[in-house]
Amino acid sequence: MIEAVGLTKRFGAKTAVDDLSFQVKPGHVTGFLGPNGSGKSTTMRMIVGLDRPTAGRVTINGLPFRELPNAQRHVGALLDAKAVHGGRRARTHLLSIAQLSGIPEKRVDEVLGVVGLQDVARQRAKGFSLGMGQRLGIATALLGDPQVLLFDEPVNGLDPEGILWVRNLMRRLASEGRTVFVSSHLMSEMALTADHLIVIGRGRLLADMGTQDFITHNSAGFARVRTADTDPGGWDTLGSVLTKAGGRVLREPDGALRVTGLELPRISDLAHVSGVRLWELSPHRASLEEAYMRMTQSSVEYTSTEDPRAELWEPEPLSVPKWEEEEAAEALRVPQAGFFAPPPPGTGGRPFLMPTSPGELAGPEAASPGTTRSPDTVRTSDPIRTSDPVSTPAQKAEDTR
Numbered sequence: 001m002i003e004a005v006g007l008t009k010r011f012g013a014k015t016a017v018d019d020l021s022f023q024v025k026p027g028h029v030t031g032f033l034g035p036n037g038s039g040k041s042t043t044m045r046m047i048v049g050l051d052r053p054t055a056g057r058v059t060i061n062g063l064p065f066r067e068l069p070n071a072q073r074h075v076g077a078l079l080d081a082k083a084v085h086g087g088r089r090a091r092t093h094l095l096s097i098a099q100l101s102g103i104p105e106k107r108v109d110e111v112l113g114v115v116g117l118q119d120v121a122r123q124r125a126k127g128f129s130l131g132m133g134q135r136l137g138i139a140t141a142l143l144g145d146p147q148v149l150l151f152d153e154p155v156n157g158l159d160p161e162g163i164l165w166v167r168n169l170m171r172r173l174a175s176e177g178r179t180v181f182v183s184s185h186l187m188s189e190m191a192l193t194a195d196h197l198i199v200i201g202r203g204r205l206l207a208d209m210g211t212q213d214f215i216t217h218n219s220a221g222f223a224r225v226r227t228a229d230t231d232p233g234g235w236d237t238l239g240s241v242l243t244k245a246g247g248r249v250l251r252e253p254d255g256a257l258r259v260t261g262l263e264l265p266r267i268s269d270l271a272h273v274s275g276v277r278l279w280e281l282s283p284h285r286a287s288l289e290e291a292y293m294r295m296t297q298s299s300v301e302y303t304s305t306e307d308p309r310a311e312l313w314e315p316e317p318l319s320v321p322k323w324e325e326e327e328a329a330e331a332l333r334v335p336q337a338g339f340f341a342p343p344p345p346g347t348g349g350r351p352f353l354m355p356t357s358p359g360e361l362a363g364p365e366a367a368s369p370g371t372t373r374s375p376d377t378v379r380t381s382d383p384i385r386t387s388d389p390v391s392t393p394a395q396k397a398e399d400t401r
Helices: 039-047 091-103 107-115 132-141 160-175 186-192 211-217 234-244 264-274 290-297 309-313 322-333 394-399
Strands: 002-009 014-024 028-032 055-060 075-078 148-152 177-185 194-202 204-210 221-228 247-251 257-260 279-285
Touching: 002 039, 002 247, 014 039, 014 055, 014 204, 028 039, 028 160, 028 186, 039 148, 039 177, 055 211, 075 132, 091 132, 107 132, 107 264, 132 160, 132 394, 160 177, 160 186, 186 211, 186 290, 194 211, 194 290, 204 211, 204 290, 211 290, 221 234, 221 264, 234 247, 234 257, 234 264, 264 279
Parallel strands: 028 177, 028 194, 075 148, 148 177
Antiparallel strands: 002 014, 002 055, 194 204, 221 257, 221 279, 247 257
């Protein structure tokens, strides 16, 4: 059995594990859940003596890990499948650990067969895939035939057959009376494997209960109701009736109704009395994932924001020749009547088009006799007074002086 009492671990100003107390009992697969950064890995490291607690204690069968005689025979752990020398062959890796722990050599070949690596026993670990590395790590944990086993993400990188094998292995080990403590982010797999759950968030205990109890306590139950498509008004009729009867009715995106506050027999009776045909009336069975998300939503440390992808698609500025830049700068210094800014792209306008007649200008900027135009657009019929040049604000200021 694993027992933690007031377990606390601080790294400088950060508290990774905060006054954590729990028990992992033999004969059960106990799932260890929590968001990234919640302190799961740190807790497991303290259990096997890799980190020393800042406060509190954790024991295995009544003793700290460091005080266990020949700990490899009592505790097996998979905390990091990559913690293998890449140049060592799989069998050599296991044999070295077995010799250090006084484990017979024949046990090495036994565990290689258990995890399915007997055909690659003489290959070097650096050539192993992620799944093969996981199997080698599990073999290392099983080497001493321990009564207490800890696994951190044991199915990471495994194919469906491998995941099923690990699930059955965990159950078999627990059925033999061993203590099995498994950390994983795969909620669907934990729902099929774990009998009991310990859930933490930001280093603190959130839940310590059976898997089914956890789902029941952290899920909102409701009835799913679907009316016949041949009755267009059935949804409105039934919704009104159920609401009057004290139910709360929401419509889901697929057209079904989500009803809370009323039992299924009551909903069926109300639909029958109202003359509404039902195509579906079923209770909602919450999943472990839904319950977990509801429990830990306030403990998530790393959350995503909306992807500001639109900023990546802003049009690049057009390159303008040097002589055009000089003309544009001169135009800003000396206002020119009838000058148009370029129209928005795709509007069909004529960029930088000068009006060809006074009628092309609208509103207060319409051309009038005496308006000075660019030389390219001057007509002989336009009365232009060359004796009245356009003055800039700077020139006017100079004239007043």
